[in-house]
Amino acid sequence: MAVAEAVGAAAVTAPVVFGVHGVPKFDVDWRGLAILVAFSAVNGVLACTRLRWLGGEKQEFEDAVPLANPDSALPTPGESLRRSFDMGFAVFLVLFGLIVGLVWAPIMALWSLLFLPDRLIKGAYGGYWERRHGVLLWRGCVPEQPLGKGQYLYSSVRQPD
Template sequence: MRYVHCQWAAVVEAGVAVAVAAPVVFGVRGLPQVEGAAVAVLLALAGSSAFFGLVAVSTRLTWLGGEKRDFESALTLSNPEAILPTRRESLRRSFDGSFVVIVAVPSLLFGLFWDPWAIGLAVIFVPERIVKGVYLFFWERRHGVLLWRGKVEEQPLGKEQSLYSSPRGATAD
């Protein structure tokens, strides 16, 4: 699957988790009062998430979660036409329902038993993934390639790795 599609899908997944948790929490607990402290905490978490997303994709330091080394050491796909999924298939593979559950359940529990504003915890993934997606989009354009993540048996190493292909070699759907 394409790296960019994976990032955008995570944004949608977090939105789905909030869409599932919010009606339940607000139905049981009622609509929360708008409090400056709760909004400030959520904004601080969102800003931190965006900052750490930027650090993760723009540094080579693995102890900071640096993914840039993965992009730069990506291997070229030996036969892109035979391996690459269509754009729709890549987007479909990128969506992971288990991530929705992993994000929705804690948001739901914290929202019900702690504070209704806690459903906003699901959104802390969104700024990080948006920053990564935008960075990767421009990285691909700057380098003239499409970045993929996956396991291809025909490739060297035969394990989960970063791969790239020419944008012209990818099938458009």
């Protein structure tokens, strides 16, 4: 879903910005681009650590609590960490790409693609953590178990009978 957020944002912003300004000439500073991609990848790797002040989610995964009633949450789309699509983040990517692409530099219509390394690394680590522990991670608010928005919960991989 992380790829869908970034590619979807670029698919919305690029036609609008390029339609207004024309397709920009791609004189790419490869060193600068490599630095941005490396920064995004390092940010993704740091998210796989226990260092919360650096955005680490590993400790949050390990602090997850069991989901009390899996029947109430398993069929709900968008709650599983694996299937999470952050609409707010996607809207942010689109709006920022449109505004900066139209006002400053048309190439910024594709800026959302810079989030791919970060989001892919985080998603791969989340899937690895789930497989290693044999559980499904859930993020969000379950009405029957109010722990706060964004609280991690876990449940069995198996659907209840």
